[in-house]
Amino acid sequence: MIQIRDLLIERNGRDVLRIDSLDIQHGETLTVVGPNGAGKSTLLLALAHLLKPSRGDILYGDKSLRQWNELEYRRRISLVFQAPLLMDMTVEQNVALGLKFRGTPKEETRERAGKWMKQLGVDSLSKRRAGQLSGGEAQRVSLARAFVLEPELLLLDEPFAALDPPTHAKLLDDLSTILKRDHRTAVFVTHNLSEAAKVSHRIAVILGGVLRQVGTAKQIKSRPADETVAAFLHELPP
Numbered sequence: 001m002i003q004i005r006d007l008l009i010e011r012n013g014r015d016v017l018r019i020d021s022l023d024i025q026h027g028e029t030l031t032v033v034g035p036n037g038a039g040k041s042t043l044l045l046a047l048a049h050l051l052k053p054s055r056g057d058i059l060y061g062d063k064s065l066r067q068w069n070e071l072e073y074r075r076r077i078s079l080v081f082q083a084p085l086l087m088d089m090t091v092e093q094n095v096a097l098g099l100k101f102r103g104t105p106k107e108e109t110r111e112r113a114g115k116w117m118k119q120l121g122v123d124s125l126s127k128r129r130a131g132q133l134s135g136g137e138a139q140r141v142s143l144a145r146a147f148v149l150e151p152e153l154l155l156l157d158e159p160f161a162a163l164d165p166p167t168h169a170k171l172l173d174d175l176s177t178i179l180k181r182d183h184r185t186a187v188f189v190t191h192n193l194s195e196a197a198k199v200s201h202r203i204a205v206i207l208g209g210v211l212r213q214v215g216t217a218k219q220i221k222s223r224p225a226d227e228t229v230a231a232f233l234h235e236l237p238p
Contacts, residue, residue: 001024001025001026001028001060001061001152001153001185002022002023002024002047002058002059002060002153002185003022003023003058003059003062004019004021004022004023004056004057004058004059005020005021005056005057005059006020006021006055006056006057007019007020007022007046007053007055007056007057007058008053008054008055008056009039009042009046009051009053009054010054011042011051015209016039016042016209017039017042017043017046017206017209017210018209018210018211019043019056019210019211020211022204022211022214024185024187025185026183026185027183027184027185028185028186028201028202029179029185029186029187029188029199029200029201030186030187030188030200030201030202030203030204030214031187031188031189031190031195031196031199031200031202031203031204032044032187032188032189032190032203032204032206033190033191033192033193033196033203033204033205033206034191034205034206034207034232035191035207035232036191038206038207038208038209039206039208039209039210040157040189040191040206041157041158041189042209043187043189043206044079044155044157044187044189046058047077047153047155047187048074048077048079048155049065049068049070049073049074060073060076060153075102075149076151076152076153077151077152077153077154077155078145078146078147078149078151078153078154078155079146079155079156079157080142080143080146080154080155080156080157080159081142081157081159082157082158082159082161082162083162084130084135084138084139084141084142085142086130086133086138086141086142086145087130088129088130088131089129089130090126090127090128090129090130091117091122091125091126091127091128091129091130091133091141092113092114092117092126092127094130094141094145095113095116095117095122095141095144095145095148096109096110096112096113096148097145098145098148098149099112099113099148099149102149112148112150113144113148114126115148116144116145116147116148117141117144119144119147119178120140120141120143120144120147120174121140121174122137122140122141122144125137125141134167135162135163135164135167136163136164136167136170136171139159139160139163139171140171142159143159143171143175147178151184152184152185153185153186153187154179154184154185154186154187155186155187156175156186156187156188156189157189158189158190158191159171160172160195161190161191172195172198172199175199176198176199179199188200193217193220193221193233196217197217200217201216202214202215202216203215203216203217203220205220205225205229205232207228207229207232208228212225212226212228212229213225213226213229220233221233
């Protein structure tokens with residue numbers, strides 16, 4: 001689905017991300033790990049076509065992002081941030097908002113919103129306003145709002161980092177189940193290797209703005225690509 005070649009992203013005159021080559025397959029969940037400031041979120045913003053490469057290219061379906069109509073491309077993706085960023089309206093209205101903007105018929109909007117509120121466990125909160133939700137509930141609504149659009153590519157930027165451990169664990173379980181069931185292509189950013197191993201098919205390690213290694217959790221743990229990756233793994237909690 002995605003091919004990245006000789007990619008360089010610069011911000012404020014400084015190199016912040018370099019990727020020689022990376023392919024992401026249809027239906028794959030690729031988890032991107034690395035410390036704070038490594039370039040993980042930069043990759044997501046580049047995949048969302050919100051940051052433009054200084055060099056190299058990103059191909060989506062064998063066509064460069066430069067060749068895509070930006071609105072058409074963005075309608076194929078959904079982006080979920082660490083902060084839910086909900087509107088001051090009900091849960092149901094928040095989940096349905098993207099469909100409303102796209103002119104989806106009302107009955108279809110209602111059915112799809114209902115389906116994904118149920119999938120994410122917030123259907124009982126459908127009439128509650130966003131400001132009355134807990135952090136975990138708000139993030140579930142944010143995920144439902146992303147999934148209801150049926151994106152070809154789902155981009156998730158540490159969506160559970162601000163949640164308490166039990167809420168975090170349950171949401172991660174639910175997300176993993178949905179991704180595996182739907183075979184939806186996703187790129188999931190985290191700094192937690194255990195979390196990455198649970199949800200993903202492969203893991204990409206980004207350190208110091210450079211993609212250092214791609215492989216399964218077992219491959220990366222048993223055969224780190226270099227001393228930098230080995231040192232990063234050593235610093236992680238068991």
